[in-house]
Every structure is written in structure tokens, then in C-alpha cells.
Amino acid sequence: MGDRYAVIGNPIGHTKSPLIHGFFAQETGQDMSYKAIEGPVEPASGFSDSVRSFIAAGGRGMNVTAPFKLEAFAMSDERSERAELSGAVNAMKFENGRIIAENFDGVGLVRDIEVNLHQPMAGKRVLILGAGGAARGALLPFVAARPAELVVTNRHVDKARALVEQVARPLTAAGSLIACGYADLEAMGRFDLVINATSASLTGQLPPVPPSVFSASGSAYELAYGKGLTPFLRLARNAGVQGIADGVGMLVEQAAEAFAWWRGIRPETRTLIDRLTVPLD
Numbered sequence: 001m002g003d004r005y006a007v008i009g010n011p012i013g014h015t016k017s018p019l020i021h022g023f024f025a026q027e028t029g030q031d032m033s034y035k036a037i038e039g040p041v042e043p044a045s046g047f048s049d050s051v052r053s054f055i056a057a058g059g060r061g062m063n064v065t066a067p068f069k070l071e072a073f074a075m076s077d078e079r080s081e082r083a084e085l086s087g088a089v090n091a092m093k094f095e096n097g098r099i100i101a102e103n104f105d106g107v108g109l110v111r112d113i114e115v116n117l118h119q120p121m122a123g124k125r126v127l128i129l130g131a132g133g134a135a136r137g138a139l140l141p142f143v144a145a146r147p148a149e150l151v152v153t154n155r156h157v158d159k160a161r162a163l164v165e166q167v168a169r170p171l172t173a174a175g176s177l178i179a180c181g182y183a184d185l186e187a188m189g190r191f192d193l194v195i196n197a198t199s200a201s202l203t204g205q206l207p208p209v210p211p212s213v214f215s216a217s218g219s220a221y222e223l224a225y226g227k228g229l230t231p232f233l234r235l236a237r238n239a240g241v242q243g244i245a246d247g248v249g250m251l252v253e254q255a256a257e258a259f260a261w262w263r264g265i266r267p268e269t270r271t272l273i274d275r276l277t278v279p280l281d
């Protein structure tokens with residue numbers, strides 16, 4: 001059976017992680033297993049009990065998905081800077097009785113945009129919609145990509161402000177980092193890249209973003225995946241944006257980061273992204 005890994009979430013039936021990591025393991029010749037665990041939401045200790053029993057059974061690492069990313073943060077012994085800033089953990093490694101925690105969502109997203117979609121962010125105007133877990137995880141890797149301007153917008157604008165204030169220090173060399181409400185966007189001109197990091201698409205909704213933010217020569221990226229042309233991507237396309245993409249590449253890239261962290265070898269991702277892609281039209 002080899003070394004044991006798992007993803008934990010609730011619900012977990014939809015997860016593609018066992019398929020992805022099974023593919024990576026085969027491709028890189030790693031002797032390991034990877035399964036999905038439905039973590040109990042009740043009692044309050046249900047999540048940490050599940051993690052500890054997985055460790056006791058010889059588990060080496062875990063991915064963490066909704067709704068447990070904050071609980072994984074709370075129970076970890078060591079956290080990376082990006083996990084620390086995002087306040088959320090999506091990967092854990094168990095070593096010498098300690099739980100080491102990471103958040104690869106943001107690096108996976110940046111890698112998909114810059115490497116797979118050939119859209120370097122350096123010097124560009126970038127707009128992130130949403131200030132939830134995914135946006136928080138993305139912020140440090142985005143800052144590291146050195147856009148000229150990074151704007152974070154949220155319905156509850158205080159959340160966007162709090163997030164921006166948290167990273168204000170490491171950002172100084174990278175250009176301006178701004179938090180604002182949706183109502184302010186009309187006056188802010190066009191962006192080279194607009195990212196929907198809200199969960200609106202999961203319920204078929206559209207965040208209240210004005211079409212004026214899109215640039216025909218720019219790109220629009222939807223974090224949700226497997227949903228075809230979401231209302232956000234449709235708005236972007238109607239505004240003339242040619243470069244549109246959903247989050248399937250992010251999903252595979254964050255998994256590849258976790259795999260490399262656990263196993264010391266980075267798998268190839270293109271084949272899997274192509275296989276999992278649901279056409280946007």
C-alpha cells in the first residue's frame with residue numbers, strides 16, 4: 001500500500017483529489033495510497049479526532065477542504081507564511097509527531113495563470129473579487145508576482161480592507177495594493193486580469209462587478225471549476241475578453257505543489273488539466 005495520504009472534507013463525494021494524486025503517484029512511480037475521508041462536522045472535535053486517527057494509522061499527509069481549512073490551521077504545530085496570512089490550511093504533513101501546515105491554493109492559482117495560461121502578472125493591473133479563504137490564500141503569491149496594482153473588492157468591504165492591511169508590509173515594493181467596494185470599481189478603469197474568487201458561481205450568481213473593469217486584451221479567471229461558462233465568465237466574454245479560464249488548472253497545480261512537498265518530486269500537470277477540463281462553451 002505504501003505511504004498513506006488523504007483528503008478530508010464534508011461533503012467529500014465530489015472531490016477529485018484521489019484521482020489527481022493517484023495519477024501523480026503513477027506518473028512519478030511513488031509507492032503511496034490516497035483516499036477521501038468525510039470528516040464529521042459534529043462534535044466540534046470531530047475533525048481533529050479524524051486527523052489524529054489517520055496519523056495514528058500511519059498517515060503521512062493530508063489535503064484539507066471545506067469546511068475544515070480553519071480547523072486545520074488551528075490544530076497545526078508549524079505553518080508557512082502564506083498559511084499564516086490566509087488563516088487557512090489546505091495541506092498538512094505529519095513528521096516526528098508534528099503537524100506542519102501549508103496553503104498551496106494561491107501558488108497553484110498563480111502558476112496556472114502565469115505558466116499554463118501564459119499571463120505574467122508583473123507590471124499588470126489585477127483585480128480580485130472576494131475576500132474569503134481562496135482570496136486570502138492567493139494574496140501573498142499574487143504580491144510575489146509583482147503586479148503594478150492589486151485591487152481587492154468584497155461585498156463586505158471591511159473584510160477586503162482587513163486583508164489588505166495584513167499584507168501591507170510585504171507588499172511595499174510590488175506596487176499599490178488597494179481594498180475597495182464594488183461601487184468604487186466603475187471609476188477604476190480597466191484591469192489586465194480580473195479574478196472571481198467569490199463563491200457566487202457555486203449558486204449561479206454574479207458578483208456585482210461592472211463590465212467596465214474588463215479589458216478585451218486582458219483575461220478573466222473564475223476560481224470555480226467544472227461549471228462551464230459561469231455568469232462571471234459570460235459577463236467577461238460579452239465585454240470582449242478573449243482569455244477566459246476556470247479553476248481546473250488551479251486545482252491541479254495546488255495538488256502538484258502538495259505532492260512535491262510531500263514526495264520531493266513535481267509531477268507533470270498538463271495531461272491531467274486537459275483530462276479534467278469541462279469546455280467553457
Ligand code: NDP
Pocket residue numbers: 105129130131132133134135154155156157159197198199200201202205206207208223224225247248250251252254
Ligand atoms: P469563502 O466562503 O471563504 O468566501 C466566499 C467569498 O465569496 C466571500 O468573499 C463572499 O463575500 C463572496 N461572495 C459569496 N457570494 C457572493 C455574491 N453573490 N456576490 C459577491 N460576493 C459573493 O469561499 P472560498 O474563498 O473558499 O471559495 C471561493 C471560490 O473559490 C469558490 O467558488 C470555490 O469553489 C473556489 N475555489 C477553487 C479552488 C480551485 O482549486 N480551483 C480552490 C479553493 C476555492 P462576503 O464576504 O461579502 O460574504
